[in-house]
Amino acid sequence: MDYSSLAKLLQEKIKNLTVHLDHPLALYTTLKIGGPADLLIESKNPEQFISIIKLLHQQKQPQPTILGHGSNVLISDTGIRGLVIQNSGDDIGINNSKVTLSSGTSLPHAIDFTLNKNLVGLEVFAYIPATIGGAVHSNIHGFDKSNFSQFIDSIEVFNYHTGKTETLKSSDFNWSYDLSPFQDNFKNPATAGPHLIITSVTLSLKKGDGQLAKTKAEEIKAIKKQTQPFLSAGCTFKNLPAEAGPNQSAGLLIDQLGLKGHRQGNLQISPLHANFIVNTRPATAGAATASDYIKLTEFIRQKVKDKYNINLEFEIKLLGKF
Numbered sequence: 649m650d651y652s653s654l655a656k657l658l659q660e661k662i663k664n665l666t667v668h669l670d671h672p673l674a675l676y677t678t679l680k681i682g683g684p685a686d687l688l689i690e691s692k693n694p695e696q697f698i699s700i701i702k703l704l705h706q707q708k709q710p711q712p713t714i715l716g717h718g719s720n721v722l723i724s725d726t727g728i729r730g731l732v733i734q735n736s737g738d739d740i741g742i743n744n745s746k747v748t749l750s751s752g753t754s755l756p757h758a759i760d761f762t763l764n765k766n767l768v769g770l771e772v773f774a775y776i777p778a779t780i781g782g783a784v785h786s787n788i789h790g791f792d793k794s795n796f797s798q799f800i801d802s803i804e805v806f807n808y809h810t811g812k813t814e815t816l817k818s819s820d821f822n823w824s825y826d827l828s829p830f831q832d833n834f835k836n837p838a839t840a841g842p843h844l845i846i847t848s849v850t851l852s853l854k855k856g857d858g859q860l861a862k863t864k865a866e867e868i869k870a871i872k873k874q875t876q877p878f879l880s881a882g883c884t885f886k887n888l889p890a891e892a893g894p895n896q897s898a899g900l901l902i903d904q905l906g907l908k909g910h911r912q913g914n915l916q917i918s919p920l921h922a923n924f925i926v927n928t929r930p931a932t933a934g935a936a937t938a939s940d941y942i943k944l945t946e947f948i949r950q951k952v953k954d955k956y957n958i959n960l961e962f963e964i965k966l967l968g969k970f
């Protein structure tokens with residue numbers, strides 16, 4: 649089936665669905681870089697999200713790429729072939745201290761919502777512009793170095809290999825810093841992998857003083873605002889493991905080389921934070937390119953390798969062909 653017929657079918661079967669053929673993805677990312685998707689589907693709520701995935705699976709379509717808030721991705725200048733679903737829509741249910749959230753729920757909204765109910769814990773993730781699905785996929789780290797996985801009880805996924813919905817216990821997996829069972833480099837167990845699309849997540853939070861936690865969240869936001877620019881994909885490189893000793897921060901290594909402010913085309917190593925690469929011309933479509941981003945990261949990697957003999961690993965996820 650061609651993309652135009654598929655778009656028609658999706659709109660016939662699923663109410664109020666917005667779809668775009670051959671559509672640029674730059675505006676769906678915080679970095680504002682990315683070529684077109686063959687077919688972009690905007691999912692506005694969890695019901696639409698499940699219906700879209702099920703229908704695509706029934707139609708024997710290749711697995712779609714899922715975009716949350718696009719805050720940790722570098723999309724290729726040639727875009728993404730096939731189908732992309734942009735997943736949004738807040739849906740939160742509470743049962744004592746267990747909170748179930750749709751994967752399209754915005755993390756900042758989830759933080760406000762839970763703190764208003766005096767359920768604490770998520771405040772350490774204040775300022776991170778994620779969806780819940782993206783937060784789980786990236787196993788984000790918070791201000792105090794805690795990982796999102798510490799709060800996860802279970803995850804509901806659509807298994808694109810089998811076409812079935814499954815509930816996974818978080819404790820069955822060996823999560824680690826910035827690594828989740830949904831990434832393709834997760835080794836163990838074999839049942840995990842990128843064929844699992846996250847549809848909802850149940851978190852286990854603690855009852856506590858929501859007001860106090862809100863104050864902490866505001867303090868974190870004020871600190872991060874000074875150094876973490878939004879026109880970026882967040883930290884480009886992962887920090888080093890604890891065994892690396894005092895030089896664990898990728899940002900610090902890059903900073904010590906005096907690279908802050910270094911430019912490649914319309915991209916720049918942020919003068920505020922050496923592990924953030926910023927788009928200096930977001931309003932002009934195509935002015936900053938993924939290929940310049942990659943050139944800049946190659947330059948940084950080489951400098952760090954030459955000086956410290958360390959191979960920096962990407963924290964960002966590359967989508968499309970590079």
Ligand SMILES: Cc1cc2nc3c(=O)[nH]c(=O)nc-3n(C[C@H](O)[C@H](O)[C@H](O)COP(=O)(O)OP(=O)(O)OC[C@H]3O[C@@H](n4cnc5c(N)ncnc54)[C@H](O)[C@@H]3O)c2cc1C
Binds near residue numbers: 847879
């Ligand atoms: C200003 C700024 C500050 C940041 N601060 C931090 C920080 O403190 N700590 C930190 O860890 N990160 C941070 N980040 C990075 C980023 O916000 C997180 O990694 C976030 O979790 C990405 O979520 P997203 O919804 O934007 O996902 P996207 O960037 O849209 O996607 C990320 C990956 O997840 C996959 N994915 C998304 N949703 C699903 C789903 N439902 N099912 C399966 N796969 C899915 C995508 O395919 C992609 O591979 C920051 C980014 C910015 C711009």
